[in-house]
Amino acid sequence: MTFSEQRLTGPRGGLPHGGQLVDRRLDAEEAAACASGPLASLVLTAAEAADLRALATGAYSPLVGFMGAKEHESVTEQMRLPDGTLWPIPVCLGIPDGVRVADGRLALRDSHGGLLGVLEVTEVFERDRRAEAELVYGTADPAHPGVARVLSSPARAVAGPIQAVLQPLAGPVGSRALTPAQTRAAFAERGWTSVVGFQTRNPVHRAHEYLMKCALEMVDGLLLHPLVGPTKEGDVPAEVRMRAYEAVLGYFPPARVLLAALVAPMRYAGPREAVLHALVRKNYGCTHFIVGRDHAGVGSYYGTFAAQELIRSLPAEDLGITPLRFDNAFYCRRCGSMATHKTCPHPEVDHVALSGTQVRAMLAAGQLPPPEFSRAEVAELLIDAYRA
């Protein structure tokens, strides 16, 4: 543990989930030995590789590896690890029937054969994928992108602690992919003792900017923390989004905001994933976390406020990060400002509101949405991306 990490795990800032920040990086020498050694190999999917990275950096603290049968059952059924620690979603590693696992270590590789990490095999077990879909995602519908990933994963799973090589990522995302230790050090350097985290997998429009500013009025700093791991088809590519977030930074004092990328897969598990998103931001050093309408939802699988209700029902000491629940925001012509239904009494006809479908259609046609909806800098980047 470095000095800056130690300083931050004190009572002042937020403690990591479970009390200690996990660090499972594989050093270069060991990685070289594993890469060319006689270990059995398993090729990871993009989502599994993103989970591996999140485990290694401590984003998923206190987890130190992929879950075994007991953890899978306990998390699926109770939303808790076997020791009682709050944890909402199983993190498992499927293993195809053709891959033989002996005792000992398993090399984890990408589809080009590159070494991603090693797993100390403790267990191979049959994972109840249907129970996971129904209890964690609330549906076994294979049309749900997160459920589809669970159901198409092999029934056999391999468990155990991991160590991983943290390869630098390419492109505009790479330099922003900070580890929890790095964001914690950045917060300490800036003297922030309270930090609100904002999760997104979409471009940020005026409504989100407003929510972030409302939250920032109450704390020292803002972590704008877009998820950049594998998302579903139709979501805006991470590189484009990253440039759009950088444009939004122009509307915040630089000393009050940090833009970083979270490399993790999106599961679209709605309420349970909102809890995961909060715990991950706690590990990144945030003390507060914004939970919006239909947080981490997809389609119409979850109620509008289901995520906010679940997170509100959890004991504050188990969560260890303060959720800030927000309704959707819009520009109101009569208020002459951004507002929500909590703060504006006027009818919808006075509001500038567009559905996601309407915005995409406008951008695809090269049309700028109204400035009350989207900053022109952001919209122009998105128009270019749609036309490319």
Ligand SMILES: [Zn+2]
């Ligand atoms: Zn109004």
